[in-house]
Amino acid sequence: MTQGALIRLAFDAVGGTATVRLVDTLASGSTLVAYGALSQQAYQLTPGQLGVRDIQVRGYWLPRSLSRLTAQARRDLYTALARQVNAGQLHAPVHATFRLEDHREALALAMRGGLDGKILFAPAAQP
Numbered sequence: 001m002t003q004g005a006l007i008r009l010a011f012d013a014v015g016g017t018a019t020v021r022l023v024d025t026l027a028s029g030s031t032l033v034a035y036g037a038l039s040q041q042a043y044q045l046t047p048g049q050l051g052v053r054d055i056q057v058r059g060y061w062l063p064r065s066l067s068r069l070t071a072q073a074r075r076d077l078y079t080a081l082a083r084q085v086n087a088g089q090l091h092a093p094v095h096a097t098f099r100l101e102d103h104r105e106a107l108a109l110a111m112r113g114g115l116d117g118k119i120l121f122a123p124a125a126q127p
Helices: 017-024 046-054 064-067 071-086 101-111
Strands: 007-014 031-034 056-059 092-099 118-121
Touching: 007 017, 017 031, 017 046, 092 101, 101 118
Parallel strands: 007 031, 031 056, 092 118
Antiparallel strands: none
């Protein structure tokens, strides 16, 4: 897949034992960026991955990054994203859309997991 190129950077939104497998694909001295825990488990790394292979772990949290931007920079960012959405260049799959009053049903679905997209709320949504 990489045609022999070393993998030096990985992003982990899952956590748990998936982290061990992901880090095993990295070259020594590489970086793992942890930004989510979809498995609802702690990130797992072996002592050899951290010490012997010198894998570095960095955390990332979008709200923190956005808070560092000026108000104008945030407006510019969201304007650029809106243009990409409108042009069909950026999209996120939607699993289901719910009316606000159906929040319990939406929450139950979200807690079940294994969805193929986001759950949205809209005031006049059709279930």
